[in-house]
Amino acid sequence: MNVLNLAIPVWQTLAMAGAGTLIAVALGAPLAAYIAARAPGARAIYLALGALRAIPDLTLAIFAVVVVGIGPAAGVTALAVFYTAMVGKMFAELLGTVSRPVLESLEATGASKFSVVLFGALPSASTDLLTFGAYAFECAIRASVVVGAVGAGGIGTEIVGSINALDYRRVAVLIAVLVGIVWVVDWFGAQVRRQPLLALAIVPLGVAGLIGSKPVVFAAAHAVKTFAAMWPPVLDARALAALPVAIFETLEIAVVGTGLAALFAIQLGLIAARRFAPAPVAYAVRRVLDVLRSVPEVVVGLILVVAVGIGPLAGALALGIHSAGVLGKLFAESVENVPVAALDALAATGAGSVAIATYGGVPLALGPIVEHTLFRLEWNLRTATVVGMIGAGGIGQALFNSQQTFHYHEMLAYVLITWGFVLSAEALGKRFASTLAP
Amino acid sequence: MISVERLVVRFPGAARAALNGIDLDVLPGERLAILGASGSGKTTLLRAIAGFVTPVSGRILVDGRVIDTHDAKALRAQRRRIGMIAQSHDMVERLSVERNVLAGKLGAWSAWHALRALVHLTPGERAEAKAILERVGIGDFGRRRTGSLSGGERQRVAIARALAQNPRVVLADEPIASLDEDYARRILELLCRAAEEERVTLVCTLHQPALAHEFFHRVVRLDRGSIGESSPPLHV
Numbered sequence: 001m002n003v004l005n006l007a008i009p010v011w012q013t014l015a016m017a018g019a020g021t022l023i024a025v026a027l028g029a030p031l032a033a034y035i036a037a038r039a040p041g042a043r044a045i046y047l048a049l050g051a052l053r054a055i056p057d058l059t060l061a062i063f064a065v066v067v068v069g070i071g072p073a074a075g076v077t078a079l080a081v082f083y084t085a086m087v088g089k090m091f092a093e094l095l096g097t098v099s100r101p102v103l104e105s106l107e108a109t110g111a112s113k114f115s116v117v118l119f120g121a122l123p124s125a126s127t128d129l130l131t132f133g134a135y136a137f138e139c140a141i142r143a144s145v146v147v148g149a150v151g152a153g154g155i156g157t158e159i160v161g162s163i164n165a166l167d168y169r170r171v172a173v174l175i176a177v178l179v180g181i182v183w184v185v186d187w188f189g190a191q192v193r194r195q196p197l198l199a200l201a202i203v204p205l206g207v208a209g210l211i212g213s214k215p216v217v218f219a220a221a222h223a224v225k226t227f228a229a230m231w232p233p234v235l236d237a238r239a240l241a242a243l244p245v246a247i248f249e250t251l252e253i254a255v256v257g258t259g260l261a262a263l264f265a266i267q268l269g270l271i272a273a274r275r276f277a278p279a280p281v282a283y284a285v286r287r288v289l290d291v292l293r294s295v296p297e298v299v300v301g302l303i304l305v306v307a308v309g310i311g312p313l314a315g316a317l318a319l320g321i322h323s324a325g326v327l328g329k330l331f332a333e334s335v336e337n338v339p340v341a342a343l344d345a346l347a348a349t350g351a352g353s354v355a356i357a358t359y360g361g362v363p364l365a366l367g368p369i370v371e372h373t374l375f376r377l378e379w380n381l382r383t384a385t386v387v388g389m390i391g392a393g394g395i396g397q398a399l400f401n402s403q404q405t406f407h408y409h410e411m412l413a414y415v416l417i418t419w420g421f422v423l424s425a426e427a428l429g430k431r432f433a434s435t436l437a438p
Numbered sequence: 439m440i441s442v443e444r445l446v447v448r449f450p451g452a453a454r455a456a457l458n459g460i461d462l463d464v465l466p467g468e469r470l471a472i473l474g475a476s477g478s479g480k481t482t483l484l485r486a487i488a489g490f491v492t493p494v495s496g497r498i499l500v501d502g503r504v505i506d507t508h509d510a511k512a513l514r515a516q517r518r519r520i521g522m523i524a525q526s527h528d529m530v531e532r533l534s535v536e537r538n539v540l541a542g543k544l545g546a547w548s549a550w551h552a553l554r555a556l557v558h559l560t561p562g563e564r565a566e567a568k569a570i571l572e573r574v575g576i577g578d579f580g581r582r583r584t585g586s587l588s589g590g591e592r593q594r595v596a597i598a599r600a601l602a603q604n605p606r607v608v609l610a611d612e613p614i615a616s617l618d619e620d621y622a623r624r625i626l627e628l629l630c631r632a633a634e635e636e637r638v639t640l641v642c643t644l645h646q647p648a649l650a651h652e653f654f655h656r657v658v659r660l661d662r663g664s665i666g667e668s669s670p671p672l673h674v
Contacts, residue, residue, distance in 0.1 A: 102529070110519075115547060119530065123530050123533050
């Protein structure tokens with residue numbers, strides 16, 4: 001395969017993520033300042049950002065592909081909307097953590113709330129803001145592959161095209177490139193945590209990406225017209241009857257996927273933890289977990305749909321494989337945080353590594369392990385609506401089908417249903433977490 | 439200059455009132471020291487004068503105008519005339535010393551002005567900050583990062599910030615806490631000289647009776663939220 005063939009999708013993916021992050025920070029930061037200043041309506045804006053964030057990025061991307069048209073502009077729009085909500089909410093929270101006496105001493109000069117936020121909270125929280133900006137970019141890279149899968153360009157579009165063309169060698173190369181990009185971006189994130197100003201390197205990338213993807217403002221009239229044509233959302237009798245099954249399938253994908261992930265992650269996590277397995281084995285397993293984590297669920301799903309066929313099983317396995325990587329790393333960290341004295345006491349009885357891990361490591365780390373799993377379940381309920389789109393069933397597939405067949409009233413209805421589904425999952429998760437908390 | 443009338447402050451859930459019927463008049467240009475043990479209500483009294491605490495009853499007048507915590511706009515106008523110096527940990531540590539000094543002008547600046555000053559200071563602003571820093575003895579500290587300063591140096595920056603504000607009243611809350619006696623004396627000298635030169639009314643809380651009697655016109659003692667003994671007012 002020729003290198004130029006790869007360079008364009010790689011550039012598109014980076015540019016989409018950069019441009020999306022840049023717009024998100026440009027819009028999210030002033031919103032966050034407004035919220036932090038507790039200006040009129042700040043609470044409502046904060047809640048609205050939280051609600052907007054609940055629409056999965058791929059759902060937004062499908063929507064954006066229809067409204068903005070196929071190509072990177074749609075991807076940038078979807079990422080910008082999703083990440084504006086995320087950045088705005090998180091920046092507001094970070095600005096809210098600045099110590100009270102500092103802000104009060106500025107208020108004491110008679111300064112307005114905005115001046116206090118700008119002159120006091122902004123510089124005080126600058127390190128955290130830059131670090132989070134880089135983290136948002138890391139997430140946007142993965143998301144830009146995901147939105148690419150529905151026609152927004154970049155590596156995602158290439159992967160889908162290669163799968164459809166049955167060119168599995170190219171699929172393998174693209175996935176290897178993707179893993180490489182994710183690693184480089186992870187490394188970049190680690191550098192930013194050490195030297196926060198490095199985060200500003202995203203700005204030129206974002207500007208270049210914006211110029212390259214042709215800002216959506218030019219298509220605003222078209223977008224408004226298309227959106228108006230979608231209104232009102234309608235489900236016909238057939239779709240309505242199928243809805244409970246679709247919702248059940250989505251739940252099934254999330255629960256089975258998370259269960260499988262936890263099952264494998266507990267074993268991989270114990271091996272990866274710096275304590276039980278020989279160092280080279282632990283190192284190798286940690287790298288395997290890195291690979292599992294860096295391939296987004298949707299990409300895993302695309303491969304599995306080919307391997308095991310269309311249906312909820314492919315979706316559940318896709319979530320399971322990606323989540324095993326995430327949970328494995330978290331479980332390993334939880335086990336490493338267990339008090340060493342307790343494990344040493346077991347070792348003193350002459351117990352072997354496996355026995356110490358099962359009788360000491362797991363029970364002592366059970367609290368965080370359960371917590372991580374439940375948090376992942378909540379995350380997967382959101383993602384299950386997304387992997388459906390690649391043929392894994394559930395609400396996602398219904399949404400994707402309605403887009404492909406130009407049933408835009410139905411599509412809008414599914415977008416709203418997905419939104420409601422994720423919001424309910426989040427509310428349930430919060431409820432559950434508060435009953436679990438000591 | 440400052441009139442505190444039958445002031446009662448009670449915090450939610452507290453067993454007793456933090457301030458229990460305080461009556462206090464401070465004359466223009468007077469330097470008043472408030473002594474008292476920890477928890478006696480010294481800080482609460484200063485915070486009430488600056489409008490950070492809403493009293494249950496009673497009222498406070500500064501320059502003949504009532505401090506009304508429910509009227510944000512009027513309160514901001516009042517605060518512009520009141521400089522506040524708290525213990526040294528209230529600086530924006532990531533900003534340069536000169537920006538922390540100029541923060542005293544934040545009440546007079548628009549939000550845009552604040553944003554611009556965050557990115558770029560004009561030569562005029564730089565010169566102004568330097569002139570004020572020279573008065574407190576750290577003229578060449580302007581470009582330093584505030585987080586890198588010692589406790590005593592920060593206290594000088596806090597005084598400089600209050601001076602940049604051009605206030606009529608300065609409220610200083612234990613400005614010499616955690617400083618050794620020699621340095622504490624120098625800070626008090628600085629503070630009192632600046633108050634004298636600017637004809638500013640100074641109210642300062644302290645723990646050291648000897649220093650209070652040496653540097654201030656009048657000393658009052660707060661005891662569990664009430665005014666205890668008070669030295670006779672001097673002619674100012």
